[in-house]
Amino acid sequence: MLDLAAGSGSLTATLVGLGHRVVAAEPSQQMLDRLVSSLPGTPGVASAAESLPFRGGSFDVVTVATAFHWFDAEVALAEIRRVLRPFGRLALVWNTRVGEQGWTQALSTLLRSVRPTGLAGDWGAGSAHALAQSDLFEDVEYTEFSHSQTLDRAGLRGLVASRSYVSALSQEERAEVMALVDQLYADAVRSEPDAAVVLPYVTQCWRATRRP
Numbered sequence: 001m002l003d004l005a006a007g008s009g010s011l012t013a014t015l016v017g018l019g020h021r022v023v024a025a026e027p028s029q030q031m032l033d034r035l036v037s038s039l040p041g042t043p044g045v046a047s048a049a050e051s052l053p054f055r056g057g058s059f060d061v062v063t064v065a066t067a068f069h070w071f072d073a074e075v076a077l078a079e080i081r082r083v084l085r086p087f088g089r090l091a092l093v094w095n096t097r098v099g100e101q102g103w104t105q106a107l108s109t110l111l112r113s114v115r116p117t118g119l120a121g122d123w124g125a126g127s128a129h130a131l132a133q134s135d136l137f138e139d140v141e142y143t144e145f146s147h148s149q150t151l152d153r154a155g156l157r158g159l160v161a162s163r164s165y166v167s168a169l170s171q172e173e174r175a176e177v178m179a180l181v182d183q184l185y186a187d188a189v190r191s192e193p194d195a196a197v198v199l200p201y202v203t204q205c206w207r208a209t210r211r212p
């Protein structure tokens with residue numbers, strides 16, 4: 001399998017854990033270094049989706065998690081088709097936070113204050129229409145799964161700190177954001193002392209088959 005736009009390897013680790021032979025491709029050398037150090041047996045290749053350094057027909061499956069909206073879709077789909085074997089599969093996944101009420105809305109407002117240009121609306125999943133309309137793939141299927149993440153204070157801090165636009169802030173700016181996160185967590189727990197701090201998500205999944 002090729003896990004494309006693998007980042008620091010969240011999905012890659014799951015695929016490897018399921019027993020698949022996975023190659024990870026990611027344009028950011030910093031992310032790739034983190035991936036390779038946490039998954040030492042997994043080859044990591046510095047590459048963008050629009051120009052893949054693999055021979056034609058190299059992979060049974062290509063996965064793209066929460067990243068297809070960054071691609072030049074037409075060019076990337078042609079490259080993905082090239083590196084897939086005949087009838088190979090492409091899977092696009094977006095894991096999106098939902099539920100804009102109460103403290104989850106306050107969290108969204110806080111994150112948008114750090115990155116006002118952040119994705120709104122469909123959070124990128126709308127770009128999957130390029131797959132649905134592509135002549136290069138067929139049998140496009142869709143499904144979605146609801147799930148949630150229960151977080152303590154350290155977990156919520158970790159979630160915010162892992163955002164690339166937060167880690168890119170200066171130390172002082174990051175400390176300010178983290179102080180706001182701590183306040184938000186304290187408010188959420190105080191207003192509902194028995195409630196866990198739960199973040200709802202939906203995972204949207206598309207699957208398609210490479211046309212022969």
Ligand SMILES: C[S@@+](CC[C@H](N)C(=O)[O-])C[C@H]1O[C@@H](n2cnc3c(N)ncnc32)[C@H](O)[C@@H]1O
Binds near residue numbers: 006010
């Ligand atoms: C939100 S992260 C998702 C990382 C990982 N797939 C995951 O689910 O944790 C988006 C990733 O897309 C990568 N990316 C952005 N543009 C890309 C492109 N044109 N080709 C390949 N990867 C790209 C970024 O470097 C980043 O690692």
